[in-house]
Amino acid sequence: MADFRSEKPDHGARSGMSYEGRNTVVALVTNLCVVTFFAWRLLALHRQGAFDGPSGLATWAQCVLWIIPASVGVSIVLAVLLPVLAALVWRDDASSFVVDERDKAFAIKAMSATIVVASAGFILALVVLAWGRSALLAFNIILAAFALGDLAGSLAKLYFYRRGY
Amino acid sequence: MPTAKIRNTIRRLRFDRDEMTQKELADRVGVTRQTILAVEAGKYSPSLELAFRIALVFGVPLGEVFTYETDNE
Numbered sequence: 001m002a003d004f005r006s007e008k009p010d011h012g013a014r015s016g017m018s019y020e021g022r023n024t025v026v027a028l029v030t031n032l033c034v035v036t037f038f039a040w041r042l043l044a045l046h047r048q049g050a051f052d053g054p055s056g057l058a059t060w061a062q063c064v065l066w067i068i069p070a071s072v073g074v075s076i077v078l079a080v081l082l083p084v085l086a087a088l089v090w091r092d093d094a095s096s097f098v099v100d101e102r103d104k105a106f107a108i109k110a111m112s113a114t115i116v117v118a119s120a121g122f123i124l125a126l127v128v129l130a131w132g133r134s135a136l137l138a139f140n141i142i143l144a145a146f147a148l149g150d151l152a153g154s155l156a157k158l159y160f161y162r163r164g165y
Numbered sequence: 166m167p168t169a170k171i172r173n174t175i176r177r178l179r180f181d182r183d184e185m186t187q188k189e190l191a192d193r194v195g196v197t198r199q200t201i202l203a204v205e206a207g208k209y210s211p212s213l214e215l216a217f218r219i220a221l222v223f224g225v226p227l228g229e230v231f232t233y234e235t236d237n238e
Contacts, residue, residue: 019197098195098196101196164206165208
């Protein structure tokens with residue numbers, strides 16, 4: 001006799017992760033790639049002495065002003081490509097692209113992690129300035145804190161998706 | 166304050182509806198299969214609106230799908 005507690009295979013589900021769960025993994029990988037690339041570029045410019053002298057801060061700001069739209073552009077391209085790739089790999093139907101209340105709850109909880117890390121970086125930058133260190137170092141700390149905050153948010157979301165609640 | 170848990174009978178209700186899959190239920194209430202999985206396992210408490218939509222799919226009152234139980238019960 002059939003028992004309601006035993007589950008028959010759910011053929012409607014092709015992959016274990018939801019659309020937003022997979023988006024989180026892509027965001028995490030994208031973030032890591034973009035941050036690593038731009039950190040490497042900034043470090044290289046720093047070693048060349050591009051940020052030295054009275055115009056150093058202005059040069060740094062110009063570099064970062066290029067970094068921000070570039071990283072947003074890369075993220076948008078990947079966010080557009082993901083549904084196409086997912087549809088090809090998992091043969092998803094339209095209903096797989098649903099973003100529901102649990103996804104929104106995870107996003108809100110993950111945002112807390114982002115805010116905590118970014119705020120900690122801002123406070124650290126203030127401490128650095130209060131100790132008389134350079135403004136460039138303080139700005140670098142703030143930039144790193146935003147990048148790490150975004151990373152922390154993605155990691156938190158990934159954790160919630162792996163845990164399931 | 167006693168600890169409480171929201172229990173549900175979704176698994177039995179799906180079984181009684183000709184073994185409706187989690188995906189079918191998810192599509193009918195407009196959420197992902199993973200959300201139905203989490204609700205069914207008691208790991209995620211749905212919004213009141215989603216709870217009503219689930220009850221509506223099964224055609225039963227909300228209290229027949231979800232019950233609020235404390236340690237004392």
